[in-house]
Amino acid sequence: MNRERLTQPIAEGESIILLDPEDDKEFFYKMRAKGHIDLHKGKILHAEIIGKPEGAVVRTSKGDPFLVFRPTLFQFIMHMKRDTQIIYPKDLALILFYADIYPGSTCLEAGIGSGSLTLALLRAVGPEGKVISYEKRPEFIERATKNIQLLLGDGAPPNLEVKLRDIYEGIEEQGIDRIILDIPEPWQLVQNIAQSLRPGGIFVGYLPTIIQVKTLVDALREEKRFTSIHAFEALIRDWHIEGLSVRPDHRMVAHTGFITLARRGEAP
Numbered sequence: 001m002n003r004e005r006l007t008q009p010i011a012e013g014e015s016i017i018l019l020d021p022e023d024d025k026e027f028f029y030k031m032r033a034k035g036h037i038d039l040h041k042g043k044i045l046h047a048e049i050i051g052k053p054e055g056a057v058v059r060t061s062k063g064d065p066f067l068v069f070r071p072t073l074f075q076f077i078m079h080m081k082r083d084t085q086i087i088y089p090k091d092l093a094l095i096l097f098y099a100d101i102y103p104g105s106t107c108l109e110a111g112i113g114s115g116s117l118t119l120a121l122l123r124a125v126g127p128e129g130k131v132i133s134y135e136k137r138p139e140f141i142e143r144a145t146k147n148i149q150l151l152l153g154d155g156a157p158p159n160l161e162v163k164l165r166d167i168y169e170g171i172e173e174q175g176i177d178r179i180i181l182d183i184p185e186p187w188q189l190v191q192n193i194a195q196s197l198r199p200g201g202i203f204v205g206y207l208p209t210i211i212q213v214k215t216l217v218d219a220l221r222e223e224k225r226f227t228s229i230h231a232f233e234a235l236i237r238d239w240h241i242e243g244l245s246v247r248p249d250h251r252m253v254a255h256t257g258f259i260t261l262a263r264r265g266e267a268p
C-alpha cells in the first residue's frame with residue numbers, strides 16, 4: 001500500500017480496525033457499502049465509516065465512540081483469515097532483519113500458506129524487488145491471494161510470482177538473494193539452495209521442532225558452501241502497566257518456530 005492511498009479516506013473494499021478507546025480492544029472488518037457491525041455497545045453502519053479519514057471517531061447506535069484505523073501490517077496478519085499455520089509478526093520482524101531482506105532484492109519462499117511471510121517480504125523488497133513463492137496446494141494459493149489483495153488492493157502485485165509446484169522437485173531459479181523456507185523438510189533442498197542463491201545470499205529455515213533444526217543444521221554443515229550457520233527463537237513478553245500493577249502479562253506466546261540462518265559462500 002502506498003502513502004498516497006493511505007492518506008485517502010477509507011474506501012469500500014478496504015479492511016479496517018475499529019478500536020474501543022475504553023479498553024483498546026480491536027475489531028477487524030472489510031468495508032461493504034451495505035454492511036453493518038453489531039457490537040455489544042450498539043450498531044455501526046459501514047456507510048458511516050466509508051469516506052472517513054483514519055483516526056476518525058464513529059459512534060454506535062447507543063452513542064459510544066470507536067476509532068477507525070487502517071490495520072498495520074502487524075494487525076492485518078493477526079486478524080486475516082488463515083487456513084494454515086502462519087509466521088507471526090515477532091518472527092517476521094527478526095527474519096526481515098537477520099536475513100537482511102533489502103529493497104530491490106529477489107526473495108524466494110515456500111510455501112505461501114496464508115500469505116503472512118509473503119506480505120512481509122513484499123513490503124521489505126518494495127516495488128523494485130521480487131518475491132517468488134512456491135506452493136503445492138492451490139487452495140492455499142487462493143487463501144493467500146485473497147489476503148494479499150485485501151491488504152494491497154485488487155490485482156496481483158506485479159512483483160509477486162506464485163508457482164503451483166512441489167518445491168522438493170527442485171528450485172528452478174538462479175542468482176536469488178534470499179531463500180526462506182517454511183516447509184517440513186528443508187534439508188532435502190540444501191544443495192539446490194546453495195545452487196540457487198547467489199554468493200553472499202542468505203537462507204532462512206523456519207521450523208517448529210528442534211529435531212528438524214538439528215537435521216537442517218547438519219545438512220547445511222555438510223554442504224560446504226554454507227557459513228555463519230546459527231539458530232534461535234524469539235520470546236516476547238508483554239508487560240501489564242496500570243497504577244502500581246507493573247508486571248509481566250500472565251500469558252504469552254511461548255513457542256512458535258525456530259529460525260535457522262546460513263550464508264552462501266564458496267566451499268573453503
Ligand SMILES: C[S@@+](CC[C@H](N)C(=O)[O-])C[C@H]1O[C@@H](n2cnc3c(N)ncnc32)[C@H](O)[C@@H]1O
Nearest residue numbers: 086087111113114115116117135136166167182
Ligand atoms: C506453515 S505453512 C506456511 C505459512 C506461511 N509461511 C505464512 O506465513 O502464511 C506451510 C505451507 O507450505 C506448503 N508446503 C509444504 N510442503 C511443500 C512443498 N514441498 N512444496 C511447496 N509447498 C509446500 C503447505 O501446503 C503450506 O501451505
